[in-house]
Amino acid sequence: MDLSFGASPNQKDSATTLAYNKLRLLILTGDLAPGEKLKISALREKLGTGASPIREALSLLVSDQLVVRHEQRGFRAAETSRENFDEILELRCSLEAKALRKSMQNATGKWEENLVLVHHRMTKLAAERSDGFEREHKNFHMALIGNCQSPLLLRFCSQLYDLNIRYRYLAGRSSTYKGRAIEDEHRQILDAALSSDEEKAVKLLVSHYEVTGGFLMAHIT
Amino acid sequence: MDLSFGASPNQKDSATTLAYNKLRLLILTGDLAPGEKLKISALREKLGTGASPIREALSLLVSDQLVVRHEQRGFRAAETSRENFDEILELRCSLEAKALRKSMQNATGKWEENLVLVHHRMTKLAAERSDGFEREHKNFHMALIGNCQSPLLLRFCSQLYDLNIRYRYLAGRSSTYKGRAIEDEHRQILDAALSSDEEKAVKLLVSHYEVTGGFLMAHIT
DNA sequence: ATGTCCAATAAAATCGATTTTTTATTTGCG
DNA sequence: CGCAAATAAAAAATCGATTTTATTGGACAT
Structure with a gap:
């Protein structure tokens, strides 16, 4: 929708x-x-x-x-489960990696500008842990892959994002961020994306998800 | 659903x-x-x-x-378009390839038996171009990947299958099959799947989709 | 106690009617 | 004429009430 x-x-x-x-x-x-x-x-x-x-x-x-x-x-x-969480994480890494590659391959000035803009907005709201941040956070991640020219793939990624973030809320959001340089990770991903270093960007993005996932798992029975 | x-x-x-x-x-x-x-x-x-x-x-x-x-x-x-068709085809190949690998890696006797069974049913209905065949055809393809232990992935594949078959109907089903050894292709995929030859099975499956897709494209403006 | 049948209750599902919004048609004016 | 505002018609969206189905809580027999 x-x-x-x-x-x-x-x-x-x-x-x-x-x-x-x-x-x-x-x-x-x-x-x-x-x-x-x-x-x-x-x-x-x-x-x-x-x-x-x-x-x-x-x-x-x-x-x-x-x-x-x-x-x-x-x-x-919908029920939640450890299996479901694992599944979401894995599919997400795989689909977003694919989408990010495409997005970068189709890179345009406009896309890059939007990326910077969206990243800025997210950063600005990072301090407060408001829903405003969550919205901008999703915007940032969707903007990264948003240039992949594949609406279907984007839809799947969006869906998986939501399914995943649900676990984050369930675990209590704060715990996920504690002691982590999330903003650093985001900036690094942004920089890699802007510098057209596909391999690096994908690696950072996937790792971002996996690390976050790892933190989250601790909070799931 | x-x-x-x-x-x-x-x-x-x-x-x-x-x-x-x-x-x-x-x-x-x-x-x-x-x-x-x-x-x-x-x-x-x-x-x-x-x-x-x-x-x-x-x-x-x-x-x-x-x-x-x-x-x-x-x-x-929903509207149809050439771009949409291409997108479906590509995503489908990629996701089903992934699913088939997993499915085969988790292979069990039960899965193999079911596969043979479903394939048999499909073959039996192949002559008549009834909706009965279409049902069994989907069953066969879903059975191939059905052992992947990832409900989400299966759901996506199922959805993409439906979106794709829609184009087949729109192009007029008969044309798609004309002059092709569809049954041969299915049998080869089945054999490869049963013989645990992952690479071969994936290659055959993807090629099956791409060839079918090629035929279909001719009928899409 | 344990299980089965039946009534009572609660909830889901559906319908028919009403309200709101959009789309099509007409009317009036430059 | 051409265009815009007003009106009429059609369709979407919503509501309140009814019907159907599932669930709950005994009464009774084993």
């Missing part, structure tokens, strides 16, 4: 879209816990809207893999 | 599930043409059900990329 992280609520958004964005965030942040039953009536109250938009929003979330639908017994937030 | 091609309509299927399966097939086969507006009222009549199940089914199809949703202006069957 939308590749970005946070949803900038538009005036004209339908009740369904609003519900979709809210529910997505609730699930990503763990506010709606993995495996939790998502009762229509409860969500109706929580989001202050009718059953139809809720059901539609949940349906949209199904193929995002954030919600599962059980025939005649409603919806649940 | 369901990884298989055709939907075996279950007694207990909800109106939404029924609608989902029917709509999916209508879009895959081109019965609902690329870009076509999907009016709720029209579909209501066509499928003999209310608006809610239709809308829910369409929402489920959105993330399958078979349907696009436009804020306040309804749903449309």
Whole structure:
């Protein structure tokens, strides 16, 4: 639906879209816990809207893999597991590596400029651990691969990003960053990307994910 | 939702599930043409059900990329294009290659037996160009990679399979098969998979897709 | 105690009607 | 005429109520 992280609520958004964005965030942040039953009536109250938009929003979330639908017994937030986490991490490394290569091979001045811009915005919000940062963080990572000229690949990466960040929220965000030079890593990736050093950029990006993944694993049973 | 091609309509299927399966097939086969507006009222009549199940089914199809949703202006069957086709083909080769390797690395007697079985069923239906064949054909390809122990990867492959077969239907199925030893190719892939020759199996599979893709391209403007 | 049947309850699924928004058509004016 | 505003028609989106299905909590028999 939308590749970005946070949803900038538009005036004209339908009740369904609003519900979709809210529910997505609730699930990503763990506010709606993995495996939790998502009762229509409860969500109706929580989001202050009718059953139809809720059901539609949940349906949209199904193929995002954030919600599962059980025939005649409603919806649940998708389960989490160690296996699932490993799987996401591996696929993500593999797909983003591919996407980053393409992106760099198609490099243009415009892409580079945008990259710098997005990186700057992220850095500026790095101090505060707000949702604003999370949004810009996703923007940065999507901007890196955003020039790959393959919407499908981008969609998959975006989906995997979200699935992954969910684990980050579940583990408690702060723990992930503690004692790590995340900003350094980002800057290094940026520099490699801008200097057209494909191998280096890919290596740094994958390592960035793997290291973060390693930290996260400690917090997953 | 369901990884298989055709939907075996279950007694207990909800109106939404029924609608989902029917709509999916209508879009895959081109019965609902690329870009076509999907009016709720029209579909209501066509499928003999209310608006809610239709809308829910369409929402489920959105993330399958078979349907696009436009804020306040309804749903449309996803567009097709040469670029999209190329993208699907390339991603498919790459992801299935990865999946097939994993699948073979985890090879078990049970997996092999299933593979033989599924291949047999497909072959039996090969003569008739029925939807039955299409179902078994997908089953065969999914069975090949089905042992990869990565549900996410399988889901992506399944999705790409569907997106691809849509082009096959749009081009007119017969043309794709004409003058080709499809059954030979399948048998060779099967043999390579069973004989644990990873390189060979991957090479044959990818080539199978690329050759088929080449034939198809001729029919896409 | 343990399991099975049945009623009562809760929830999901669906429908039909209403509201909102978009799209098409007409009308009026430069 | 051509264009823009107003109106009418169509469609999407949403709501509230109804129907269907699953779940829960006994009553009873083993």
